Amino acid sequence: xxxxxxxxxxxxxxxxxxxxxxxxxxxxxxxxxxxxxxxxxxxxxxxxxxxxxxxxxxxxxxxxxxxxxxxxxxxxxxxxxxxxxxxxxxxxxxxxxxxxxxxxxxxxxxxxxxxxxxxxxxxxxxxxxxxxxxxxxxxxxxxxxxxxxxxxxxxxxxxxxxxxxxxxxxxxxxxxxxxxxxxxxxxxxxxxxxxxxxxxx
Amino acid sequence: xxxxxxxxxxxxxxxxxxxxxxxxxxxxxxxxxxxxxxxxxxxxxxxxxxxxxxxxxxxxxxxxxxxxxxxxxxxxxxxxxxxxxxxxxxxxxxxxxxxxxxxxxxxxxxxxxxxxxxxxxxxxxxxxxxxxxxxxxxxxxxxxxxxxxxxxxxxxxxxxxxxxxxxxxxxxxxxxxxxxxxxxxxxxxxxxxxxxxxxxxxxxxxxxxxxxxxxxxxxxxxxxxxxxxxxxxxxxxxxxxxxxxxxxxxxxxxxxxxxxxxxxxxxxxxxxxxxxxxxxxxxxxxxxxxxxxxxxxxxxxxxxxxxxxxxxxxxxxxxxxxxxxxxxxxxxxxxxxxxxxxxxxxxxxxxxxxxxxxxxxxxxxxxxxxxxxxxxxxxxxxxxxxxxxxxxxxxxxxxxxxxxxxxxxxxxxxxxxxxxxxxxxxxxxxxxxxxxxxxxxxxxxxxxxxxxxxxxxxxxxxxxxxxx
Numbered sequence: 001x002x003x004x005x006x007x008x009x010x011x012x013x014x015x016x017x018x019x020x021x022x023x024x025x026x027x028x029x030x031x032x033x034x035x036x037x038x039x040x041x042x043x044x045x046x047x048x049x050x051x052x053x054x055x056x057x058x059x060x061x062x063x064x065x066x067x068x069x070x071x072x073x074x075x076x077x078x079x080x081x082x083x084x085x086x087x088x089x090x091x092x093x094x095x096x097x098x099x100x101x102x103x104x105x106x107x108x109x110x111x112x113x114x115x116x117x118x119x120x121x122x123x124x125x126x127x128x129x130x131x132x133x134x135x136x137x138x139x140x141x142x143x144x145x146x147x148x149x150x151x152x153x154x155x156x157x158x159x160x161x162x163x164x165x166x167x168x169x170x171x172x173x174x175x176x177x178x179x180x181x182x183x184x185x186x187x188x189x190x191x192x193x194x195x196x197x198x199x200x201x
Numbered sequence: 202x203x204x205x206x207x208x209x210x211x212x213x214x215x216x217x218x219x220x221x222x223x224x225x226x227x228x229x230x231x232x233x234x235x236x237x238x239x240x241x242x243x244x245x246x247x248x249x250x251x252x253x254x255x256x257x258x259x260x261x262x263x264x265x266x267x268x269x270x271x272x273x274x275x276x277x278x279x280x281x282x283x284x285x286x287x288x289x290x291x292x293x294x295x296x297x298x299x300x301x302x303x304x305x306x307x308x309x310x311x312x313x314x315x316x317x318x319x320x321x322x323x324x325x326x327x328x329x330x331x332x333x334x335x336x337x338x339x340x341x342x343x344x345x346x347x348x349x350x351x352x353x354x355x356x357x358x359x360x361x362x363x364x365x366x367x368x369x370x371x372x373x374x375x376x377x378x379x380x381x382x383x384x385x386x387x388x389x390x391x392x393x394x395x396x397x398x399x400x401x402x403x404x405x406x407x408x409x410x411x412x413x414x415x416x417x418x419x420x421x422x423x424x425x426x427x428x429x430x431x432x433x434x435x436x437x438x439x440x441x442x443x444x445x446x447x448x449x450x451x452x453x454x455x456x457x458x459x460x461x462x463x464x465x466x467x468x469x470x471x472x473x474x475x476x477x478x479x480x481x482x483x484x485x486x487x488x489x490x491x492x493x494x495x496x497x498x499x500x501x502x503x504x505x506x507x508x509x510x511x512x513x514x515x516x517x518x519x520x521x522x523x524x525x526x527x528x529x530x531x532x533x534x535x536x537x538x539x540x541x542x543x544x545x546x547x548x549x550x551x552x553x554x555x556x557x558x559x560x561x562x563x564x565x566x567x568x569x570x571x572x573x574x575x576x577x578x579x580x581x582x583x584x585x586x587x588x589x590x591x592x593x594x595x596x597x598x599x600x601x602x603x604x605x606x607x608x609x610x611x612x613x614x615x616x617x618x619x620x621x622x623x624x625x626x627x628x629x630x631x632x633x634x635x636x637x638x639x640x641x642x643x644x645x646x647x648x649x650x651x652x653x654x655x656x657x658x659x660x661x662x663x664x665x666x667x668x669x
Contacts, residue, residue: 016524027614165222
């Protein structure tokens with residue numbers, strides 16, 4: 001997995017609440033058996049008309065946000081399906097960090113597996129970042145995972161919380177499976193014990 | 202020892218490793234797999250030269266993409282991409298040696314209906330699947346939740362999941378339900394109360410007399426939509442109803458071992474005095490038949506209500522409601538029972554079980570659906586379909602004018618050919634009314650099976666209590 005350490009980039013504002021996984025990547029694009037190539041269809045039904053033409057006033061179609069690397073979003077971002085195609089599409093588009101007041105649980109976990117940093121902040125701080133993001137290409141924020149700080153385009157610093165283990169994995173770009181397999185003895189021991197206690201499982 | 206919730210007990214029984222910061226390797230007893238969220242995971246194993254650690258605990262079934270019309274064994278019925286996904290599952294299931302129910306097997310169906318039906322899902326287990334509606338299995342007192350594809354690969358390789366424990370939430374439904382009110386109305390009413398983010402960070406335990414009174418089918422409907430309330434999982438403590446359902450199923454413990462299992466299952470309840478971080482209580486008597494008006498499952502109102510106005514809301518929800526009302530083609534103040542319906546979809550992992558179909562048959566028996574109405578009933582599994590045929594329900598449906606389909610996810614998420622067209626309005630027994638969920642610009646109103654049946658007859662959203 002690609003490491004996430006420090007990111008400086010344009011932030012795009014998407015204040016809508018409850019942006020769901022069907023909005024992020026509609027099901028017609030779930031049929032690939034690859035992990036890549038979903039970025040072009042990110043937010044497809046909001047981003048293109050039926051003929052495939054870009055809808056000009058959709059945020060990521062605006063010239064200043066076409067290369068956005070940060071998304072500042074409304075509450076409960078990523079609700080709905082478990083489809084990892086949602087973070088795959090976000091990463092494939094080039095977005096590496098999403099900020100909101102809350103995220104749906106499965107989507108939140110899926111982000112960390114794909115080098116995306118989801119940041120939860122209180123409403124007032126999301127409001128500050130949303131306002132900053134609305135400044136267009138001047139809205140270059142800095143997200144520093146090591147120090148757990150976001151710096152706005154005018155130098156305001158906002159601290160954020162992140163789970164220590166997830167932070168470590170993102171900073172180092174670690175593969176979960178490899179880490180878990182190193183604990184195989186614990187799994188073997190658990191299986192032996194549970195198998196004796198609950199042989200019907 | 203301090204009192205524990207049901208969730209605490211199941212969690213504690215599955216900790217294979219715990220780090221100092223609470224990051225846990227949770228052992229997984231059952232891993233269900235379908236064709237959409239697994240190909241990249243199997244490919245990952247192959248690239249790394251890894252095996253499936255416990256193929257005997259892994260069950261695969263194609264459901265999302267499969268057509269539900271006759272002759273579907275013919276690959277020409279699927280689009281090229283769907284065919285590739287279904288064939289990939291077929292290849293992966295055989296290569297990695299997991300249990301597999303192909304489309305030609307009468308036991309095939311929606312993964313969350315097949316699991317319980319075959320006795321794979323048992324009380325006290327941990328169950329995961331690359332599908333958010335894995336919450337369904339919580340009805341058995343199993344800790345069950347959806348995972349992403351990276352986690353699917355992790356579980357295939359290690360039979361564990363890296364987890365932090367969620368908080369405990371209790372949702373109590375006291376008393377009795379009124380006539381015409383079903384499990385679907387309970388679960389929608391709860392989401393209407395808590396919002397789609399209200400359960401985020403929690404595992405919900407549903408309890409109370411109205412929950413205890415539900416059949417296993419009804420309990421599965423309730424837990425299925427725990428995810429729509431944002432919860433990681435929904436749970437219901439197992440009881441005699443559960444044990445009776447499980448007994449004799451193909452993969453349930455057999456004589457002798459069943460008694461041993463039963464002794465354990467009877468310990469699976471929340472201890473007196475256990476701590477819940479959040480409690481929501483609804484009176485069963487207060488729950489009415491409900492319907493969704495918008496594009497979020499929290500947009501729930503009693504069928505007697507009217508379409509709200511964006512100004513009725515606060516904060517970010519004002520804009521979301523405005524967008525929903527426009528998308529749904531509704532007018533604030535419009536009576537919900539005046540909303541005309543083009544299509545009725547009955548099925549899905551929420552309401553595709555035999556009890557749901559019995560409820561529909563009761564409403565439509567000897568009647569005809571409205572002229573011009575498109576109405577389809579899609580069983581949750583081949584076995585549900587066979588049972589409905591044996592009970593004479595299928596004949597009732599066909600005589601009333603419904604299409605009687607083969608098993609699959611179908612129009613719940615419209616990945617197969619069953620889709621709404623632009624502007625088409627559907628009363629659906631499924632679980633999500635998101636924009637575009639049932640087809641591009643399609644409009645979905647979530648309802649119970651009986652309410653969907655009523656809408657099919659009248660051509661409008663209808664209060665089932667007017668027909669009983």
